[in-house]
Amino acid sequence: MALRLGEARSSASLRAVSAGTEASSSAQAVRSLKVDHGTAECREGNLALITAPDGTTYALNDRAEDAGYPDIDPLRVTGDSGDKVSLGSLLSRTMKLCPASG
Template sequence: MTTHRRCIAVSALSGAALLALTACGGGGLSEPATTDPVPLPSPTATKQEVTEKNLGYTWPLTVDHATAECRQGDQAVVTVPDGTTYALNDRAREAGYADIAPVRLSGDGGGKVSLGTLISRTLKLCKVGR
């Protein structure tokens, strides 16, 4: 393979990897309302209020606060101010909770903001009381 063809192949693979990452979310906001997040306290129950102020750049929802909760069987869910509870993981979806899509925020690049940080914080609630 010539050097030129090798460069084209590497460029194509890099572009495909970037596209895959964008499609999966992960984009954030370059200018969120909170640029200096307020840390969440260590969880003491399976339910915890979480706000945009806690997650800053990684806040993934269109609402400014929600209640994260771990329900039976490691079901990670979040309840928004209108009272709707949404699934954050497969176990919660399988239990019948609504898909998070209606309240999921789009990032600056147009892709959805990753749920990773919110899911991680919510799954920590599952360890409380065990």
């Protein structure tokens, strides 16, 4: 996983930067959003967030929403069935950036 220079260690670019599973997983995560790239991160308290290209940071989980970050819904893609495309893959990858509690 690639980290952007100058960012906290808990941030990872969603742009596919390597070959194989990581790249296809990144592409899948981006396809669930209306933006072509962003930065996913986990902040203290297990706040799962994504920062869009315009600089707006959105909540990926309830903890982040409870902390005051706006809901990710405006960035979510609607699938063929009319339902929003799942963010499960993106949230799972983002939560892996969180430090293990214990």
